[in-house]
Structure formats: C-alpha cells, structure tokens
Amino acid sequence: MSNEQLATTPGDVKKTPATSDSGERRYLIPRIDVLEDESGITLLADLPGVPRESLELKVEGDALLVEGVVTTPMAQELQSVYAEVRVPRYRRTFTLSRELDASRIEANLKDGVLNLRIPKQEHAKPRRVEVRAG
Amino acid sequence: MFESMFSFPGAFAGDFQRLREEFDELFGGYGTPGGIRSVAPGSFPALNIGNTPRSLEIYAFAPGIDPSKVEVTIDRGVLTIAGERASMLPPANDRKVSVYSRERASGRFQRAVSLPEDADPAQVQANYRDGVLHISVARRDAPVPTRIAIQ
Numbered sequence: 001m002s003n004e005q006l007a008t009t010p011g012d013v014k015k016t017p018a019t020s021d022s023g024e025r026r027y028l029i030p031r032i033d034v035l036e037d038e039s040g041i042t043l044l045a046d047l048p049g050v051p052r053e054s055l056e057l058k059v060e061g062d063a064l065l066v067e068g069v070v071t072t073p074m075a076q077e078l079q080s081v082y083a084e085v086r087v088p089r090y091r092r093t094f095t096l097s098r099e100l101d102a103s104r105i106e107a108n109l110k111d112g113v114l115n116l117r118i119p120k121q122e123h124a125k126p127r128r129v130e131v132r133a134g
Numbered sequence: 135m136f137e138s139m140f141s142f143p144g145a146f147a148g149d150f151q152r153l154r155e156e157f158d159e160l161f162g163g164y165g166t167p168g169g170i171r172s173v174a175p176g177s178f179p180a181l182n183i184g185n186t187p188r189s190l191e192i193y194a195f196a197p198g199i200d201p202s203k204v205e206v207t208i209d210r211g212v213l214t215i216a217g218e219r220a221s222m223l224p225p226a227n228d229r230k231v232s233v234y235s236r237e238r239a240s241g242r243f244q245r246a247v248s249l250p251e252d253a254d255p256a257q258v259q260a261n262y263r264d265g266v267l268h269i270s271v272a273r274r275d276a277p278v279p280t281r282i283a284i285q
Binding site: 031032033034035036037038044046047048049050051070071072074075076077078079080081082083084085110111112113 | 180191224231
C-alpha cells in the first residue's frame, strides 16, 4: 500500500482530519466548533503542534483563511514507525457573511487550540422591533 | 527531519509488527490481523510514533488539555495515555448561543501503545507543548553479544 493510497482512504472525513488537495501541497483540515451569540461568532479550531509564529490568518474579501504548520521539534535520527498525523500542515477556509466585522477579529492560540472571535457589525446586532398598536 | 515523521521508510522495524497491523486496520487493510488495542480512526489524541537508536518517541496530538490532568502510565510493557478534555461548548440549555459545527472531541480519552521489549519504563520523559504531548521512552543498552564456548 503506498502512502498516497493510505492518505486518501475515504470514510474518515468526519472522524479524522481529512486530507485535501490544494495545489501540490496536502493539508489536514482542522476540526472546528462554531458558536454564535448576539454579538458575534466564536470559532474554535484544533491545531496541535502549531505555535503562534507558524499560524497564518488571512481575510480576503469575505473569505477567512486559517493556515498553520506543525513545528513540533522532533528527536534526532527519528525513524517513523506509525503515524496518524501524516501531513504537517493545516488549512481551512470560511466564508464570512456580511453582518460580520472582519476588521475586528480577535485571535488567541493556546495549547494548539485557536480561538477566533468575529464580532458582528454594530448595525447587525439584534434589535427588538416595537410593534405599535394603531 | 520533521518530514520523516510523516512519511514512511520502506520497512518497519520488527519491534513494531503489532503497530503495523494496527495501522493497516486503521487505514483500510482489513483482513490482516488487527492489534488488540486498535482504535477507530480519528480517535483522540492522534498518535505518531518513531524510533531513534536510543529511544522510542511518542507524539500525541492533544490540543487544549490540561497537562497536569493527563496520566501517562506504563504497566507490563503497555504505555497508556489517559485524561479528560473539557468541552468549550455552552450547556445545551443555553438558548442565547447557537452551535453550528461541533467537530472537536471532548470528554475522557485513553490510548495505549505496546512498548518494544528493550524499552526502559524507568526512563521516561513527557512534556506538553503547543498541544502536543511528547513522550520519550529510553531503550536499554543493546546487550553485547556473548560467545558461548563449547565444552
């Protein structure tokens, strides 16, 4: 069985971070949680092995790109015998909706978990509409 | 050097036959005998294991855990990593927060690795950094081959 076949075995998209082709490079798709409350969206992403300096966040138009490189230091003369994480890069893109304010995104990376806070535009926050009798 | 962790050399070390079988089972080689401690694909934490001439290196990709609450134990040649990952999702009855994607694992986890015979359970180091738990198990010195005289 070649490495290529191993890495593309189907059926693990939900359970394991699946690999995807993006040009020539292969990436893992990080697992995420997405929560929304009145004032914005919180995105949590698992990026184990990625320190702050190897994390890249980019907003282009309405696209948010999260990309990170695993830079865990490895022992000298290491020979791999078993690997479940087979690609040292993560990448995932999201389409932001218009009511989100991409210019005020806050990001925090701790112990391999990225916590992104994307606030809503002021005018997009829910407002109660008064129904007047008359 | 790092890339070597993610690609396989031609042959597996003999010590790791069992791991190889686990691997086959994980990635679709059904029909070959699976390891007794094999787990379903995508189990938390993901493990990468490598050999050096002097040690066995285990990398557990376990983001967002409290390292003080992780237990690493070795019992009769089986190394076990167990712990709990707290959920960061709001309680189910919280109506102010909607949850869309829910892919990250939470709750108790446990994984086990059979160590090779020359692993020294007295010399183990573990550290946690950027969400990766790295466990290094030293190998005992290779015994010097001895010549047996024929009487």
